[in-house]
Every structure is written in structure tokens, then in C-alpha cells.
Amino acid sequence: MRMRRLRRSEPLRALVRETSINPGDFIYPLFICPGEGVRREVPSMPGVFNVSVDEAVREAEEAASLGIGGLLLFGLPESKDEQGTGAWDENGIVQQGLRALKQSAAASKLVLIADVCLCEYTSHGHCGVIVESGKTFDVDNDPTLNLLASAAVSLARAGADVVAPSDMMDGRVAAIRRALDAEGLSLTPVLSYASKFASAFYGPFRDAADSAPQFGDRRTYQMDGANLREAMREIDLDLDEGADMILMKPAMPYLDVVHAARENFDVPMGAYQVSGEYSMLHAAFQKGWLDHDRAMLESLLGIRRAGADFIVTYFAKDAAKLLR
Ligand SMILES: [Zn+2]
Numbered sequence: 001m002r003m004r005r006l007r008r009s010e011p012l013r014a015l016v017r018e019t020s021i022n023p024g025d026f027i028y029p030l031f032i033c034p035g036e037g038v039r040r041e042v043p044s045m046p047g048v049f050n051v052s053v054d055e056a057v058r059e060a061e062e063a064a065s066l067g068i069g070g071l072l073l074f075g076l077p078e079s080k081d082e083q084g085t086g087a088w089d090e091n092g093i094v095q096q097g098l099r100a101l102k103q104s105a106a107a108s109k110l111v112l113i114a115d116v117c118l119c120e121y122t123s124h125g126h127c128g129v130i131v132e133s134g135k136t137f138d139v140d141n142d143p144t145l146n147l148l149a150s151a152a153v154s155l156a157r158a159g160a161d162v163v164a165p166s167d168m169m170d171g172r173v174a175a176i177r178r179a180l181d182a183e184g185l186s187l188t189p190v191l192s193y194a195s196k197f198a199s200a201f202y203g204p205f206r207d208a209a210d211s212a213p214q215f216g217d218r219r220t221y222q223m224d225g226a227n228l229r230e231a232m233r234e235i236d237l238d239l240d241e242g243a244d245m246i247l248m249k250p251a252m253p254y255l256d257v258v259h260a261a262r263e264n265f266d267v268p269m270g271a272y273q274v275s276g277e278y279s280m281l282h283a284a285f286q287k288g289w290l291d292h293d294r295a296m297l298e299s300l301l302g303i304r305r306a307g308a309d310f311i312v313t314y315f316a317k318d319a320a321k322l323l324r
Contacts, residue, residue, distance in 0.1 A: 018305075019301060019304050019305045020304070021297065021300050021301055021304050021319070021323065022067075022323060023066055023067035023068050023069070023316075023319070023320035023323055023324065024067055024068070024069045025069060025304065025309070025310045025311055026068050026069055026300075026310070026311055026312075026313055026315075026316035026319065026320060027068075027069055027070045027071065027072050027111075027113060027270065027310055027311065027312040027313070027316065028059075028063050028068050028070070028071050028072070028312075028313070028314075028316035028317060029048075029071070029072045029073075029074065029312060029314060030051060030056050030059055030060075030071050030072070030073055030074070030097075031048075031049070031050045031051065031074045031075075031076060031208050031209055032050075032051060032052070032053060032056050032073060032074070032075050032076065032093050032094055032096075032097040033050040033051065033052055033075075033076040033093065034052065034076070034077075034078050034093060035052040036052050036053075036054055037052060037054065037055065038050065038051060038052035038055060039051055039052075039055050042204065042207050042208040043207060044203070044204035044207045044208075044275075044279055045204045045207070045208055045275055045278060045279055045282070045314065046279075046282045046286070047282075047314070047318070048208060048275075048278075048314050050076055050208065053093075053096050053097050053100045054100070056073075056097050056100070056101065057100055057101060057104045057106070059071075060101050060104055060106040060107070060110060061104060061105070061106045062317065063106065063110060063316065063317065063320075064105075064106035064109040064110050066316075066317060066320035066321060066324065067320060067324065068110065068316050068317070068320050069110070069111060069310060070110050070111030070112065070113055070161075070162075071101075071110055071111075071112055071113065072113045072114075072115060072164065072312055073094050073097060073098065073112065073113065073114050073115060073160075074094070074115050074120060074208075074209050075087075075092060075093040075094035075097070075120055075121070076093065076120065076209065076210055077089075077092065077093050077120065077121050078093070080121055080122060080123040081121075081122070081123055082122065082123055082124070082129075082130070083118075083122070083129065083147065084118035084119075084120075084121035084122040084147065085121065086120075086121035087116075087117070087118050087120075087121040087147065087148075087150075087151040087154075088147065088150035088151040088153070088154040089154070090154060090157075090158075092121075092154065094114055094115075094155060094158070095154060095155065095157075095158035096158075098112060098114065098155065098158040098159040098160055099158055099159055101159065102159035107159075111161050111162060112159065112160055112161045112162070113160065113161065113162040113163075113164050113191060114152075114155035114156075114158075114160035114162070114163050114164065115164050115166055116148055116151050116152045116155065116163050116164060116165040116166065116167070116176065117148070117151075117165065117166045117167045118144070118147060118148070118151070118167065119167075119209075119211040119213070120209050120210065120211045123214070124213065124214045124215065125206075125211050125212050125213040125214050126139050126213050126216075126218070127139060127144070127166075127167040127168070127169070127218065127221065128140065128141070128143075128144030128147070128148075128167060128169060128221075129143045129144050129147065137215060137216060138216075138220055139169070139220065139221055141169050141170055141171070141221075142171070144167070144169050144172075145169060145171055145172055145175040146175070148165060148167060148169065148172050148175065148176060149172075149175045149176050149178070149179035149180075150179070152165065152176040152179060152180060152190075153179050153180060153183050153185065156180060156183075156185045156188040157183070157185070160188070161188075161189075162188070162189050162190070162191050162245075163176065163180070163188060163189075163190055163191070164190075164191040164192070164193060164247065165190065165192055165193060166193040166196065166247075166249075167193075167221070168193070168196050168218075168221045168222050168223070169221060170237075171241070173190055173192050173237075173238045173241035173242055173243045174241035174242060176190055177190060177241065177242035189244035189245065190242060190243050190244055190245075191243070191244065191245040191246070191247055191270070192238040192243035192245070192246055192247065193246075193247045193249055193272075194231075194234050194235040194238040194239075194243060194246040194247065194248070195223065195231040195234050195235055195246070195248050195249070195254075195257060195261065196222050196223060196247075196248075196249045197222060197223045197224070197225045197231075197249070197250065197254060198217065198218050198219045198222035198223060198224065198225065199222075199225065199249075199250050199253070199274065199276070200276065201250045201252075201253065201274050201275070201276030201277055202250075202274055202275060202276060203275065203276055203279075204275035204276055204278070204279045205274065205275035205276075208275065225253075225254075228256065228257055228260060231248075231257050231260070231261070232260060232261070232264055235261055235264070235265055236265075239265065239267060243267075244267070244268070245267060245268040245269065245270065246261065246265070246267060246268075246269050246270070247269070247270045247271070247272055247312070248261060248269065248270070248271045248272065248308065249271070249272040249274060250272065250273070250274040250276070250277060251271040251272060251273045251274065251277060251303045251306075251308070251311070252273065252277050252299065252302070252303070255302060255303070255306040256306075258271050258303065258306040258307050258308055259306045259307050261307065262306070262307025262308075263307070268309050268310075269307065269308055269309055269310075270308055270309060270310040270311060270312060271303045271306070271308035271311055271312070272311075272312040272313075273299065273300070273303060273311055273312065273313040273314070273315070275314070277299065278313070278314040278315065281295055281296065281299065292318075293322055296315050296318060296319055296322075297319060297322065297323075299315075300313060300315065300319055
């Protein structure tokens with residue numbers, strides 16, 4: 001046997017290729033900020049911008065023309081408070097963005113996914129209501145659920161095709177599902193960040209979304225990076241609570257988790273190539289240490305091969321341009 005027989009030419013290699021990546025597999029994250037004509041580059045994420053609503057519409061049009069599957073929307077509110085009220089404000093920044101995007105021609109070609117969390121909207125930067133006991137602070141799980149449910153309902157009403165809770169509170173999927181159904185939004189799917197690890201690779205995102213915790217860290221609600229079995233339990237619970245799709249995060253340092261989820265659960269599944277994965281590749285591109293196009297595509301291919309149906313990635317536009 002000579003394995004090299006089928007590697008002799010590009011047409012032969014293409015014929016026997018087991019995994020494909022297409023622009024339609026990509027979800028492009030957008031960070032929407034107040035103002036008009038605003039396009040502010042995130043210092044730690046070359047090519048990623050905070051954009052005002054009008055610029056977000058322009059981004060959506062470009063994404064649609066490239067065949068990208070959808071957008072994942074985050075918000076940078078005008079002001080923050082203890083509860084994160086900006087998250088469910090009818091006039092909140094993402095709600096405004098959704099209404100404008102829905103008016104655009106691009107909307108019919110893209111899935112508009114709204115991130116549901118409080119950390120971008122709370123003054124303390126945590127993903128829920130803070131409770132103090134003695135000298136320690138923590139996020140209070142159950143009071144947070146109602147706020148997340150309100151945010152999900154508000155975002156769905158504003159036009160989100162899918163709501164995506166990313167907070168890692170226990171019971172949030174059920175709370176959100178119940179609230180959506182009660183408001184006549186029973187056809188709005190929930191994409192649950194079911195398996196989200198407390199990761200150093202989120203660092204640059206906190207620049208982009210201005211959501212760094214002002215004290216402590218997120219280890220009491222996000223998962224310990226050492227735990228694969230626990231990730232499967234988290235997914236199981238979210239599906240029981242009514243999640244329609246699941247999202248795994250981060251991707252590259254957790255490809256075994258992505259693969260195990262693919263083996264264990266027959267539901268649509270995405271993986272989030274997070275900010276740190278993007279930024280470290282860009283740092284190497286800037287140094288000339290890695291080839292931009294090849295390393296980018298290989299990083300995406302690996303995530304698909306591990307089992308993800310779709311990939312949330314800051315490379316969406318760059319990769320789509322190469323794959324068209
Ligand atoms: Zn959060």
C-alpha cells in the first residue's frame with residue numbers, strides 16, 4: 001500500500017478530503033457601541049472593531065455578501081449599573097442594533113444571534129447579581145436567572161433570530177425558555193454556551209467588550225479547564241432544559257471536549273474560536289512567524305474536524321474571502 005497515491009494532485013486530494021469549511025459555517029461576532037460612524041479598533045485584536053449601529057449594518061451587508069452564516073451580537077452600553085439593566089432595556093444598544101439590522105437587506109441572509117449575559121452591562125463586570133457574604137463576593141445564581149430571562153425576551157422582541165446565554169448560571173436555559181414561551185416567542189431557539197471554561201484565552205475579548213470583572217474572577221460559575229466529564233453533564237442539563245443548540249468555548253485548547261460532545265450528543269453544535277486564539281495567531285502573523293492564510297484556515301479546519309458544525313470566529317470575513 002502507498003498512501004501517497006491519493007496525494008499526488010490537488011484534484012485527487014480534494015476528492016478524498018474528509019472535512020470541509022465553508023463561509024456558511026462561520027458566525028461573525030460584532031461589538032455594537034453608541035454613536036454614529038464609529039469604528040474603533042480593539043487594541044489587542046487587530047482587524048476587530050467596536051462599531052456603531054450604522055457601521056454594524058455595513059458589516060452585516062459585507063458578511064452577507066461573503067456568504068457568512070450569521071452574526072453574534074455583543075453590546076457596549078452608554079452606562080453600566082449594579083444590575084446590568086442595559087441588558088434588557090428596550091432601547092439597549094444591541095436592541096437598537098437588532099432593529100436596524102432587521103431593516104437591512106442583509107438580514108434575510110444572516111442568522112442574527114444575540115449574546116445573553118450581564119457582564120457587558122454591570123458596573124462590576126460579573127455575569128450576574130453580586131451577593132456579599134463576609135469578606136467574599138459571589139454571583140447569586142437564582143436572582144440572576146430572572147434578569148437573564150428578561151434580557152433574552154427583550155432581544156428576541158427586538159429581532160434576534162436566536163438567543164445565546166453565555167453566563168453559565170445553573171438553570172438559565174430553562175428560565176429563558178419559560179420566559180420566551182410565556183411571551184409568545186416559542187419559536188425563538190436557544191443556543192446555549194453549554195460548556196464554557198474559565199479561560200485565560202478570553203483576555204482580549206474583555207478589551208473588546210469592556211467587560212473585565214472589577215474584582216475576583218469567574219471561576220465560581222465558569223468551568224474548570226481540567227474537566228471533560230463535567231462538560232458532558234453541563235451539556236446534558238442544558239439540553240434537558242430546552243437548549244436547541246450548544247456552543248463550546250474556547251475551541252483550540254478544548255478540541256477534545258468538542259470531539260466528545262460530538263460523539264455524545266446529536267444536536268447542532270458550534271465552537272467559539274475565542275479572542276485569545278485569534279490574537280495569538282495575529283501576534284505571530286505580525287512577527288512573520290506564521291503564514292496568515294494557511295494558519296487561519298488550518299485553525300478553522302481543526303475545529304470542524306473535531307466535530308463543530310459551525311464556528312464563531314473573528315476570522316469569518318478573512319476566511320470567507322479565501323474560500324469563496
Ligand atoms: Zn458574561
